[in-house]
Amino acid sequence: MEIEFQDLSYEVYKRLKNMILVNELLPGEQLKQEHIAARLGISRMPLHKAFQMLENEMLVENLPRRGFFVTRIDNNQLIDAFECREALEGVAVRRVSQIIGKQELAYLKSLFKPFIGKTNIDDRKYIEADQEFHNSILKFSRNEILKKFEVIRNITYRTYRGGLIRAPKETLPEHLAIIDAIEQKDAVLAERLIREHSGKSQKCIIEKLGTSPNGVEPVLHHDKK
């Protein structure tokens, strides 16, 4: 189970990131440097760099002299993240409407084609399409700064692992309407639509949080006693 690549830290980073995102490493779990280093057949230095990267994406937290822990997703942070996402996707889609190319537009459309008209939709596949849609909007905006906000993608990704937030029947038309606005190069409309779209999901999240469904609970981080 060894890793040998050009940029060790980066490979380690990607690997750990994935392990966290798919819950192979659980929230709250401590990441002991020597253990992981040994398991990956590397020293602690490149590992430390990887941890640093993960920390900046809020996937791990560092307690000085204690170590690194997989971050628990705090409900408040979740809401915070969704609010930011709403605004930033607005920024992105505004730009996308102005600069999108034919291929990119076709790609966006292709994401949802398999679901149009269908009655029973595979949730897992729809979630994938949904995430790819939102990621593509960010990517196609060519806004370099937006790429720095991996934090938000991570949090929403981890959230969506709990299952669909709203039914495809409800969100599919919204997605299509956004794509339509982009195609019409109506930046203002596209921004309004995507913000409404995000806003609705936000509300559903907040409602769901009342019951704290999939192990998400408002816990302070790693404080004993």
Add this chain to the structure above:
Amino acid sequence: MEIEFQDLSYEVYKRLKNMILVNELLPGEQLKQEHIAARLGISRMPLHKAFQMLENEMLVENLPRRGFFVTRIDNNQLIDAFECREALEGVAVRRVSQIIGKQELAYLKSLFKPFIGKTNIDDRKYIEADQEFHNSILKFSRNEILKKFEVIRNITYRTYRGGLIRAPKETLPEHLAIIDAIEQKDAVLAERLIREHSGKSQKCIIEKLGTSPNGVEPVLHHDKK
């Protein structure tokens, strides 16, 4: 010129960050690990951690096997950052309007009191107040995720070092209007005002730069010759 603290990396990070922000380290300049480590009387490991932090704030860039360089602020990135700032400050001020306390509100007001009614304003002091105002909005929002977006603060800070973007005569009333909306707990108005405020500065920046956000081409960094 030595540093000895509890968290070495963090102290080094703060120090280097400041040196970059005040142009003591110039854009494009290479940061040679051993030189700086020697100058600070530490080893390269905590230094490397500091570099990593700076990289995540886009204050330095890492070219593999070449080293770390102070990032040049690219015009396109500048525009990108301002667009994000506009949106995120909107998110922040919306929340601020809902949760702000008396002291915080008084603090916001106090920032601009020295300039009200004055005819000849010290630009440097006004810039400081302006930045503190915008930073406070972010802070008072208590949005944990927003704190992660130090990138944007850095870029705008470095930009403002080039001097005022718009005259205080123009921006002072805008600032006061925003504070007023916050006081009235009118979140929607506050958001609209701060976005307009940011938007105007954005336009001025773009005019000064002479470039448009569209049809731009990516400039490679640190390419010699």
Add this chain to the structure above:
DNA sequence: AAATAGAATATTGTATACAATTATTACATA
């Protein structure tokens, strides 16, 4: 004199070693 190849030097990336701190265990005592 300019250009190029090769050697010398400088710099980064990784691993190991040691020091400082924290967590765990064992034991004595109430």
Add this chain to the structure above:
DNA sequence: TATGTAATAATTGTATACAATATTCTATTT
């Protein structure tokens, strides 16, 4: 048995050492 404390082990933080790569300098050739 429960509790507090000392000893031990585990873990992190920092420094040093070495290997891999990049840069600079020098000498040679055209």
